[in-house]
Amino acid sequence: MGRKVSFREKQPSGPGRKAKKQGDPKFTREFLGSSETQKLSHRQKKRAAKRQQKQEKFKGKKNIKNPQHSDESDEDVPDASNGVFGGKKKKNFVSLKPPRSDEDEGSDVETEEDEEVHIGKLDDVSGESDSDLDDDDLDDDEELLPIERASKKLKKKALVDKKLAEEELQLNIADQEMDFKLPEEDDDESMQVKTLEEVQQRINNIMKVLANFKSHRQDGKSRQDYLDVLRKDLCLYYSYNDFLMSTLMNIFPIAELVEFLEASETERPLTIRTNNLKTRRRDLATKLIDRGVNLDPIGAWSKVGLVIYSSQVPLGATPEYLAGLYTIQGASSMLPVMALAPQENERILDMCSAPGGKSSHIASLMKNTGVLVANDANSERIKAVLGNFHRLGVVNSIVSCEDGVKLPKIMAGFDRVLLDAPCTGTGVIAKDASVKASKSPVDVQKCYNLQRKLILSAIDCLSAKSSTGGYLVYSTCSILPEENEWVIDYALKKRNVKLVPTGLDFGVEGFVNYREHRFHPTMNLTRRYYPHTHNMDGFFVAKLKKFSDILPDTSGNIDADVEPFENTLTKDERKELDTLTRKIEIGGKKVFTKDKKQQKKKKQHIVRDFSKMGQKMKDFPKRTLPKKSTNEKPEEKKPPQKYPTETKLNPGRKPLKEDGQKQKLAQAMKKNQQKNKAINKREQMKAFKKKKKDHKK
Numbered sequence: 001m002g003r004k005v006s007f008r009e010k011q012p013s014g015p016g017r018k019a020k021k022q023g024d025p026k027f028t029r030e031f032l033g034s035s036e037t038q039k040l041s042h043r044q045k046k047r048a049a050k051r052q053q054k055q056e057k058f059k060g061k062k063n064i065k066n067p068q069h070s071d072e073s074d075e076d077v078p079d080a081s082n083g084v085f086g087g088k089k090k091k092n093f094v095s096l097k098p099p100r101s102d103e104d105e106g107s108d109v110e111t112e113e114d115e116e117v118h119i120g121k122l123d124d125v126s127g128e129s130d131s132d133l134d135d136d137d138l139d140d141d142e143e144l145l146p147i148e149r150a151s152k153k154l155k156k157k158a159l160v161d162k163k164l165a166e167e168e169l170q171l172n173i174a175d176q177e178m179d180f181k182l183p184e185e186d187d188d189e190s191m192q193v194k195t196l197e198e199v200q201q202r203i204n205n206i207m208k209v210l211a212n213f214k215s216h217r218q219d220g221k222s223r224q225d226y227l228d229v230l231r232k233d234l235c236l237y238y239s240y241n242d243f244l245m246s247t248l249m250n251i252f253p254i255a256e257l258v259e260f261l262e263a264s265e266t267e268r269p270l271t272i273r274t275n276n277l278k279t280r281r282r283d284l285a286t287k288l289i290d291r292g293v294n295l296d297p298i299g300a301w302s303k304v305g306l307v308i309y310s311s312q313v314p315l316g317a318t319p320e321y322l323a324g325l326y327t328i329q330g331a332s333s334m335l336p337v338m339a340l341a342p343q344e345n346e347r348i349l350d351m352c353s354a355p356g357g358k359s360s361h362i363a364s365l366m367k368n369t370g371v372l373v374a375n376d377a378n379s380e381r382i383k384a385v386l387g388n389f390h391r392l393g394v395v396n397s398i399v400s401c402e403d404g405v406k407l408p409k410i411m412a413g414f415d416r417v418l419l420d421a422p423c424t425g426t427g428v429i430a431k432d433a434s435v436k437a438s439k440s441p442v443d444v445q446k447c448y449n450l451q452r453k454l455i456l457s458a459i460d461c462l463s464a465k466s467s468t469g470g471y472l473v474y475s476t477c478s479i480l481p482e483e484n485e486w487v488i489d490y491a492l493k494k495r496n497v498k499l500v501p502t503g504l505d506f507g508v509e510g511f512v513n514y515r516e517h518r519f520h521p522t523m524n525l526t527r528r529y530y531p532h533t534h535n536m537d538g539f540f541v542a543k544l545k546k547f548s549d550i551l552p553d554t555s556g557n558i559d560a561d562v563e564p565f566e567n568t569l570t571k572d573e574r575k576e577l578d579t580l581t582r583k584i585e586i587g588g589k590k591v592f593t594k595d596k597k598q599q600k601k602k603k604q605h606i607v608r609d610f611s612k613m614g615q616k617m618k619d620f621p622k623r624t625l626p627k628k629s630t631n632e633k634p635e636e637k638k639p640p641q642k643y644p645t646e647t648k649l650n651p652g653r654k655p656l657k658e659d660g661q662k663q664k665l666a667q668a669m670k671k672n673q674q675k676n677k678a679i680n681k682r683e684q685m686k687a688f689k690k691k692k693k694d695h696k697k
């Protein structure tokens with residue numbers, strides 16, 4: 001391919017460039033003098049006419065406002081008839097100003113004129129007419145192509161716009177900082193805002209005040225006043241209910257809270273997990289790239305995760321997906337299984353497994369050896385576990401559908417247990433926005449009551465004697481401490497377990513202190529994950545090791561069953577809660593009863609010392625039944641009585657017919673026995689006498 005070459009010699013077509021006759025020299029207008037009339041182009045004529053019009057208008061205005069300066073101003077206005085201004089824009093504006101007389105100083109007229117000049121400047125900025133361009137620009141522009149000219153004009157306009165916008169913004173900020181007044185809550189009008197921009201502006205203002213409260217506060221307003229308005233505005237702006245927003249405000253500092261709320265508005269990146277039972281990550285990545293998937297390893301912390309930036313095919317329907325080479329799984333969902341660290345040939349229980357994302361991850365780390373029990377209470381959701389196991393080639397598992405709370409009675413002795421507990425889902429608001437407005441204190445309480453029961457059962461399913469494990473991983477996709485640290489703290493008190501490091505090298509430490517609560521000091525070993533800090537769903541992961549089946553003495557645990565929300569509930573919520581908690585029982589005892597509260601008051605003096613807890617457990621006698629409270633008197637030992645006397649059983653009881661018959665029977669039997677004895681004796685005597693006789697003979 002390519003162009004054909006012509007080797008024929010070309011004949012010169014003319015006299016050549018140098019030999020060409022030069023045209024007459026062209027002189028600039030300045031050089032020729034203003035008297036020289038230049039032929040104007042159509043556009044130039046139009047511009048000149050416009051300019052003329054404007055100047056005339058301006059002159060007219062001036063004559064009305066300040067007639068004594070009319071002549072001067074006439075002179076100052078440059079002659080635009082030839083299409084040329086006398087100087088640059090700025091000079092032009094100065095020249096438009098009439099010279100000040102002493103009389104004018106400080107007068108209204110002066111300010112009006114100033115304004116007029118300012119208006120002229122704005123007109124200029126708007127770039128509505130070509131007359132706004134200065135002389136040099138016009139000269140230059142004539143040499144430019146129309147498109148270049150337009151581009152130049154646009155650039156210039158954008159520059160001026162930017163400058164003006166910045167100035168305006170600065171002015172606004174200054175004004176607001178100075179003028180921001182907290183609306184009165186009783187005053188409906190001041191509380192009401194018309195647009196979302198106004199709400200956002202007020203949020204920003206309050207945040208600025210809170211950041212520098214001493215100097216920016218309004219007299220007579222407390223921090224709480226600002227926080228109350230802020231909470232309402234945040235609820236309005238991000239569509240949360242008041243309860244959840246106040247709970248989040250307890251968890252995060254204000255600036256971080258806004259980051260969390262913003263991050264919860266957008267979904268996290270799509271991630272997939274390689275199924276190591278069928279393929280390796282590198283091979284999978286090559287196959288998916290060939291299909292037009294744009295991907296990357298998820299990060300140094302995972303050997304199986306891939307993050308998907310874009311894809312030309314739906315990732316839930318590729319041949320690789322259907323063949324079970326990968327599964328779609330959020331990045332944070334990989335963390336609990338990594339913390340669990342399943343080993344080959346172990347016995348592992350996934351207590352709440354549906355739809356089986358984490359279960360199949362466990363099976364792949366076990367390399368399909370040992371036994372994996374994948375349990376879930378929901379019979380519909382458990383079908384998804386079966387489907388996923390078939391697709392991913394999991395063959396070492398038993399799928400069961402039981403209430404996790406009852407599992408210890410059915411099976412126990414596991415090396416490791418994963419409890420990915422049902423929760424409020426406050427960490428995955430980006431996936432399910434309904435959480436924002438639907439969750440109430442009662443929902444949270446329902447969740448943590450179930451979580452507490454499940455965690456105790458999960459521990460009971462563990463074998464403390466396991467040579468390889470004895471580990472429990474507890475996780476939720478909630479960020480509420482009530483469902484996380486508080487549940488772990490409860491388990492630490494109720495069972496012989498201790499927190500151990502999760503083995504995950506990133507994540508925020510769990511809370512040791514939260515509001516009025518003081519959790520176990522090792523709670524910092526748990527890990528929290530947030531959408532705004534880790535770009536993954538909100539998650540909580542804790543790892544516990546079981547040391548023995550012996551149950552710790554819980555008689556001194558005054559706050560084991562104390563509910564924090566009780567104080568924060570409204571009347572209606574409290575009623576609902578009361579009816580609800582009447583049905584819920586923990587460890588066979590009703591929670592939230594008045595007796596409980598009174599008991600709590602009585603036990604206030606008891607000091608709990610976590611450091612001595614381990615020692616206490618060592619001293620315990622070896623037994624599996626819970627030790628009875630020290631307040632209760634030990635039962636007196638009584639001699640075994642096969643038949644308790646009637647009086648003891650029921651002193652007022654009348655003798656029955658059967659009782660008489662029994663007595664008669666017993667007497668008859670006794671008589672018979674005595675008779676038999678007598679007969680026996682007589683017969684023995686007879687036999688003895690007979691022997692004697694025989695002997696004499």
Ligand SMILES: C[S@@+](CC[C@H](N)C(=O)[O-])C[C@H]1O[C@@H](n2cnc3c(N)ncnc32)[C@H](O)[C@@H]1O
Pocket residue numbers: 333351352353354355356357358359375376377378381402403404405420421422423
């Ligand atoms: C967060 S999801 C588990 C997700 C699963 N681990 C995964 O990775 O695919 C919580 C599960 O707990 C189940 N569940 C709720 N109450 C339960 C109970 N009492 N016993 C066992 N499972 C329960 C729900 O059906 C739900 O499937």
